[in-house]
Amino acid sequence: MRLASYNVENLFDRAKAMNLADWDEGKPILEKFAALNALLGELTYTAEMKRKMVVLLNDLGLKKSDTGPFVILRRNRGKLLTRPTDGSEIRIIAEGRADWVGSLELRAAPVDETAMLLTAQVMIDLQADILAVVEAESRPALLAFNREIIPARNGKPFEHVMVIDGNDERGIDVGLMTASAFPIETIRSHVDDKDADGALIFSRDCPEFAIPLKDGRTLHVLVNHLKSKGYGSQNSSDARRREQAARVKAIYQQRIKEGETLIAIVGDFNDTPDSQPLAPLLKDTDLRDIFTHAKFDNGGYPGTWGSCTANNKIDYILLSPALWETVKQGGVYRKGMWPGVRPAKWETYAELKKPVNAGSDHAAVWVELDV
Template sequence: MRLASYNVENLFDRAKAMNQSDWAEGKPILEKFAALNALLGELTYTAEIKKKMVVLMNDLGLRKSDTGPFVILRRNRGKLLTRPQDGGEISITAEGRADWVGSLELRSAPVDETAMLLTAQVMIDLRADILAVVEAESRPALQAFNSEILPARKGTPFEHVMVIDGNDERGIDVGLMTANAFPIDTIRSHVDDKDRAGAPIFSRDCPEFAIPLSNGETLLVLVNHLKSKGYGSKGSSDARRKAQAERVKAIYQQRVKEGETFIAIMGDFNDTPDSQTLAPLLKETDLRDIFTHEKFDNGGYPGTWGSCTASNKIDYILLSPALWEKVKQGGVYRKGMWPGVRPAKWETYAELKKPVNAGSDHAAVWVELDI
C-alpha cells in the first residue's frame, strides 16, 4: 500500500491574491482581507472600527465599487455603507453586523493550464493507493479533476473522492482520494471543534477517514492543513498552529485508547520539525515523521516547499508505531515543482518552463507500507 500527501494549491480556480507570481505581492492583500472581514463581523461598529473599515476598503479597491481587483463585497440586504456620487469617502452607515446581510469574498481566477495538467501528472506518477489532498476547492472540483483531468493525462481515476467543506472561506479544503481496494468506510469531521473562547480550532478541518483493510485491520487517516505563516502576526499564527497541533495530538491519543493501531496523520503543517508549535505532535506522542525513517530518501534536499531547504520542511506523513514497522520505502516527489535556475535543483517535467507552470510550490511526500 502506498500513502501520499500533496498540497495541490487549488485545482481549477484560485484566489487572485494567492495567484500572484510573487507571494510578497499577495500577502498584504490577504492580510487586509482578513482584517476587514474581522471588523465586518463585529457586533457593534464603533467610530474607530468604521474608520479602519474605510481605510481597508480603500486599500482593497472598494472605494468606488463593491467589486475590487481582488475582493468582492456582497451586500444582500440591509445597509452597510454609502458612496457619495461626487467620489468622496465611503461612509459606514451600519451600526453593527446585525444591520446588514452579506459577505466579503476573495475573487478567483483560473489556474495556469500547464500547472493544472502537471498537478494531475504528479498525482498519477505518485501511484498512491491513498492520497491526502491539501487545498482542494471542493469535492465537486476534486471529483471533476479526478474524472476529467487525470484521464486526459492517461491516468486512472481514484475510485473514492471525499472533501468536507472546512472553515477557510478561500476555498482551500483538505480531502482524501483512494483506489478501489481502499474504500472510505466512515468519516469524522472536526470542523466544529472549538477553543476556550468558542472559536474554531482548525483553519480548515481535521477529518478522520477510516479505511478497512483486507487483513481485517482498519487504517485511520487524519488529513490536516495547519495555520499558515502567510498573514496575521507571528505570535497569533504560532499560537493557533500550536493549539491545532495540541488538538490533533488529543484526537490521536483518544483513538489509540480506543484500540486503533494503524494511524497516519498527513498534510501541510506549515512549520518545521524543530518548531515549538509542532512539538505536541512530534515530541509528545509516539508518532514518527517518515522523513526520519532509515528507508526514506529525501532526494538530496531536506525540505518540501519552495527551495526545499530545511527551513521549508512543512509537509508531513506521521505514522503510528504499528505503521512505522511496516515501512518498505518512502520519498519526496518534486518533478512538478519549480527547480530554480543556475543550476536547476532537481529534474522536472518538460512542460515546466516557468514558475507559473508549476503544479504546486510543494513537493509530494509518499511512503510504501507492507500491508
C-alpha cells in the same frame, strides 16, 4: 499499499491575491481581507470600527465599487454603506451585522493550464492507493479534476473522492482520494472544534478517514493543513499552530486509547520538525516522521517546499508505531516543482518551462506500507 500527501495549491481556480508571483504583494491583501471580514462580522459597529472599515475598503480597491481587483463585496439586503456621488469618503451606515445581509469574498482566477495538467501528472505518477490532498477548492472541484483532468493525462481516476468544507473562506480545503480497494468507510470532522475561548481551532479541518483493510483492521488517516506563516503576526500564527498541533495530538491519543493502532497523520503543517508550535505532535507523542525512517529517500534535499532546504520542510507523513513497523520504502516526488536555475536542482517534467507552470510549490511525500 502506498499512502501519499500532496499540497496541490488549488486545482482549477485560486484567489487572485494568492496567484500573484510576488507573495509580498499578495500577503497584505489577504491580511486586509481578513481584518475587514472580522470587522464586518461584529454584532455592533463602533465609530472606530467604522473608521477602520473605510480605510480597509479603500485599501482593497472598493472605494467606488463593490468589485475591487482582488475582492468583491456582496450586499444582498439591508444597508451597509453609502458612496457619496461627490467622491467623498464612504460612510458606514449599518450599526451592526444584523443590519445587512451579504459577504466579503476573494476574487478567483484560473490556475495556469500547464500547472493544472502537471498537478494531475504528479497524482498519476505517485501511484498512490490513498492520496491526501491539501488546498482543494471543494469536493465538486476535486471530483471534476479526478474525472476529467487525470484521464486527460492517461491516468486512472481514483474511485473515492471526499472533501469536507472547512473554515477557510479562500477555498483551500483538505480531502482524500482512494483506489477501489481502499473505500472510505467513515469520516469524522473536527471543523467545529473550539478552544477555551470558543474560537475555532482548525484553519481548515482535521478530518479523520477510516479505511477498512482486507485483514479486518482499519487504517485511520487524519489530513491537516495547519495555520500558515503567510499573514498575521508571527506570535499569533505560532500560537494558533501550536494549539492545532495539541488538538491533533489529543485526537490521536484518544484513538489509541480506543484500541486503534494503524494511524497516519499527514498534510502541510507549515512549520519545521524542530519548531515549538509542532512540539506537541512531533515531540510529545510516539508518532514518527517518515523522513527519519532508514528506508526513506529524501532525493538529496531535506525540504518539501520552495527550494527544499531544511527550513522548508513543512509537509509530513507521521505514522503510529504499528504503521512504522510496516514501512517498505518512502520518498519525495519533486518532478512537478520549479527546480530553480543555474543549475536546476532536480529533474522536472518537460512542460515545466517557468515557475507558473509548476504543479505546486510543494513536493509530494509518499510511503509504501505492508498492510
